[in-house]
Amino acid sequence: MNNFEERVLRVVKTISKGRVLTYKEVARRAGSPKASRAVGNILKKNYSASTPCHRVIHSDGTIGEYNRGAKKKIMMLRGEGVKMVKNNNGYVIHKAE
DNA sequence: TAGCTGACGCAAA
DNA sequence: ATTTGCGCCAGCT
Numbered sequence A: 001m002n003n004f005e006e007r008v009l010r011v012v013k014t015i016s017k018g019r020v021l022t023y024k025e026v027a028r029r030a031g032s033p034k035a036s037r038a039v040g041n042i043l044k045k046n047y048s049a050s051t052p053c054h055r056v057i058h059s060d061g062t063i064g065e066y067n068r069g070a071k072k073k074i075m076m077l078r079g080e081g082v083k084m085v086k087n088n089n090g091y092v093i094h095k096a097e
Numbered sequence B: 001t002a003g004c005t006g007a008c009g010c011a012a013a
Numbered sequence C: 001a002t003t004t005g006c007g008c009c010a011g012c013t
Helices: A004-014 A023-030 A036-045 A070-079
Strands: A084-086 A091-093
Touching: A004 A023, A004 A036, A023 A036, A070 A084
Parallel strands: none
Antiparallel strands: A084 A091
């Protein structure tokens, strides 16, 4: 439970439907603001649908990678009502500037 | 045990 | 504003 992995998973499970959280935020909540990379590694290792790992995105608003493929991740987010816009590079979370 | 990799982030050019 | 490089933490080989 005290493991970083457990904490990260716990935080991700906290994310509500239609809401997204950045790796940075997750890492910060987990207690290691600089461990954004480690967070990604853990999420990738966790294939359980119990954890909405698809709701974790980059701090820039970009979708990032996903164990099932970024495409799938985008589709899932869209299905949850997350507004996104198509960019030259792919999809990004619709965010007011 | 030591080194490399990676679902990232930020700073500098 | 965009592109490139470096840093960071935890896990895996």
